[in-house]
Amino acid sequence: AEGGLDIDALYKASARRGYLETPGAGQRVGQIADPYRLADIVQSGLLDPDFYNVAEYTYELQMTMFQAVGGMDRIAQALATRVTDCLHLQAEVTNILNQPDGVKVTYKDPQGTHELLGDLCICTLPLPVLSNVSHNFSADVSRAIDFVPYIQTGKIGLQFKRRFWEEDEQIYGGITHTNNELTQIFYPSYDYLSQKGILIGYYNFNEKAQRVGELPYAQREQLALQKGQLIHAQYPKEFEQSFSVSWHKQPYSLGGWALYSTEERQSHYQALLKPEHNVYFAGEHTTYLTAWMAGAFESARSVTAAVHSRLSDQRVSYPTVGTKS
Amino acid sequence: AEGGLDIDALYKASARRGYLETPGAGQRVGQIADPYRLADIVQSGLLDPDFYNVAEYTYELQMTMFQAVGGMDRIAQALATRVTDCLHLQAEVTNILNQPDGVKVTYKDPQGTHELLGDLCICTLPLPVLSNVSHNFSADVSRAIDFVPYIQTGKIGLQFKRRFWEEDEQIYGGITHTNNELTQIFYPSYDYLSQKGILIGYYNFNEKAQRVGELPYAQREQLALQKGQLIHAQYPKEFEQSFSVSWHKQPYSLGGWALYSTEERQSHYQALLKPEHNVYFAGEHTTYLTAWMAGAFESARSVTAAVHSRLSDQRVSYPTVGTKS
Known part of the structure; x- marks a missing residue:
């Protein structure tokens, strides 16, 4: 939750909402942003099952998670x-x-x-x-x-010249959930602050994965870049190349x-x-x-x-x- | 929360409560433990301000946290x-x-x-x-x-022969909150699965820190071991040595x-x-x-x-x- 009830039982944002101006020295007390309106939250699709994958709150994704050096296929x-x-x-x-x-x-x-x-x-x-x-x-x-x-599911890896999500936006790992075809953007939780970086540009399921999986590679890339740019304006300037997989179309998997x-x-x-x-x-x-x-x-x-x-x-x-x- | 309301509006434990028997292969569906009773939760002291320090939910402790190699004083x-x-x-x-x-x-x-x-x-x-x-x-x-x-506060470092909390109990970092003098036990978030390990055996505040700070070093160690043993039975067998600090008694700090x-x-x-x-x-x-x-x-x-x-x-x-x- 991004807030709680205040002394008058009104819903107010708390520090969990995040700051417009962070707390600091002297008079800089910090300014908490306004809470999102309930209507906006509902309309965002937050109740959609796609949002289930809520990381540390779920049994399978609870802390502390380890990762294999070099990738899980190692x-x-x-x-x-x-x-x-x-x-x-x-x-x-x-x-x-x-x-x-x-x-x-x-x-x-x-x-x-x-x-x-x-x-x-x-x-x-x-x-x-x-x-x-x-x-x-x-x-x-x-x-x-x-x-x-079996579930229909797909991912795309997007390689960028620099880790703008870390350098510009202080995002170190984690997931951005979207209500468009991307469903999710994953940020790497390894090699922080190194030179290049690879995002998972989409990780989608079911009908969205089916539609995107039907596209040729170049069009999947185009979709990931267009929709992702709505979130990270740095995409077009920093993009290098992509690699996408549609598991339900992989001959020896035929599903996720x-x-x-x-x-x-x-x-x-x-x-x-x-x-x-x-x-x-x-x-x-x-x-x-x-x-x-x-x-x-x-x-x-x-x-x-x-x-x-x-x-x-x-x-x-x-x-x-x-x-x- | 460790549970939620079921279809009959009864409070039942969810996977967040943890499993007595984990989900696995075949018939092993997983058995969720019973939820704690409200009375037990209240009596545990969970509402005490000492429990404020709830890690990833607070602004200062939100993910992702970095740590300086060799310790923060580096x-x-x-x-x-x-x-x-x-x-x-x-x-x-x-x-x-x-x-x-x-x-x-x-x-x-x-x-x-x-x-x-x-x-x-x-x-x-x-x-x-x-x-x-x-x-x-x-x-x-x-x-x-x-x-x-200024706050009165103290910590003790307890060095153990092996990382029994990792090897025996699959605890990798994080905090155990207690309602006794220890207030908290911190587990190291570095050098996982290495040979020896150091726990923060207590990290307490205010009256508790004052009382413990008045004790000689040997008695602080004894207290940390006795109370900690209630949580980790491996303490007496694996303990090597301790180092404790009472900040309100440090001449050039005089408080936390x-x-x-x-x-x-x-x-x-x-x-x-x-x-x-x-x-x-x-x-x-x-x-x-x-x-x-x-x-x-x-x-x-x-x-x-x-x-x-x-x-x-x-x-x-x-x-x-x-x-x-």
Whole structure:
């Protein structure tokens, strides 16, 4: 809240509103800006679900947050270096077929089409991708794969010659929420006061992400610059280049993450939690931490415990460490 | 708030309350803890002014906060290196006397007693210290010096063999507020996951700070350990050593910072803002940013502008740069 009730029970802005003139030395007592009118706040779209992502107030985004040096994908890369020999990249899976005593996976790579026989398969494909793979799963599992919706979402990275948001506006990290197609602008929380900088120029969802995702790269960039300039006038002077992704159009993602309603948690979701004969499903879509890398990690722990239990005939259950109450 | 009203208008805890069992993979939906009872919250002392210091919600402590590498006193040290030739350390001022055409300052250092004649004096002594200096200031200024109250406050640093709050409890920075003599425990926001760590074992004010400040060092340490152990059972096993300061007992501070009521801002405070003939006053106590290093900086800018204006016969006024509205 940007204010509170004063002694006459009138709503007045507090220091949380921010200052037109900051407190300082001598007579400089500080001048608090007027509070926004309720009508303006409502009309801003503040009640829109897009504004949900309110950082430190939410469980997933509470302080203190760490970030991987070099970007969050360094975590996946670091894991990959530990299992390099087991990885087969550039391999597009076309079939996953349960056999009486194992699983047969067919995939295409630059050398041609191959078959792989295994005792078990842990399938981490996003459901919309898996939906295009031939399989012989049961009706319940097949329906879950085909019908769990995934979010449409997109981002654009905008590289600027200098960090004007830091130098001119004292913005160090955080998010600007908008009620236009951008939905959000993210400011980098690393390398403060360094020379160049990259903003996330939009991070949008659903219909907005669909509309923007339909645009060619150059037009996405144009949109991000035009709308962003309404907030930061420095955009045109400082812009260098952009890179945009529309996850629902990425062939091996086909969406941002799984979206479950309360009802779907009782139906489709349940079907994916049990192994389908010799095939296990893992990924954020098999957790209550959908969308997050943390969900993928938790699902890995869960499936690993299940596989270990099955193969060792021991009772190993997830979570394998307790929580404090 | 740790909760909200549910569909039946009953107060229920939300994810903000925290989880007894965190959300995870498979059936692990997450179990939110019960909300605290209103009576327990009131009895905890949450309404006590000591709890004011609520971090990111207050103007002075809003995100994003930077910290100087090596500690905040590195800022003063860095400034000192720029004016080494002008500094005279270990010099205790005993007299500040306005002369018709300058100021005469008397001070004692290890070599004896000395007099210093200057055109102007910028006096940054805390008021309780200045109160013990002989001067020939006017009655208004003299009263302000003698009667503006300074806060009694103390801190203790507790060094531990390992960062159990990080390793065992996933606490990375922040504050635990208590309703006992400790008032607060601060967790370090630097060198995360390094080997040893230092907590601020208490940071208290007023009567609590006075009582604890009266104790010998060993008993302050004992108090911090006994009360802190109620929160972190690891204290006795991991403790190494302590260092405590009671600012109102430090000879050249005699208090934490100036405390002004609204009335005193109109009386005593005003007397300190004008130069007293050839003597200017500066420091956090001459600002609306009392207690903070930022106040000292602002007062320096203000007095520098005033002195420059006087000596150059130019109209130079603080602040020397405008603010955006």
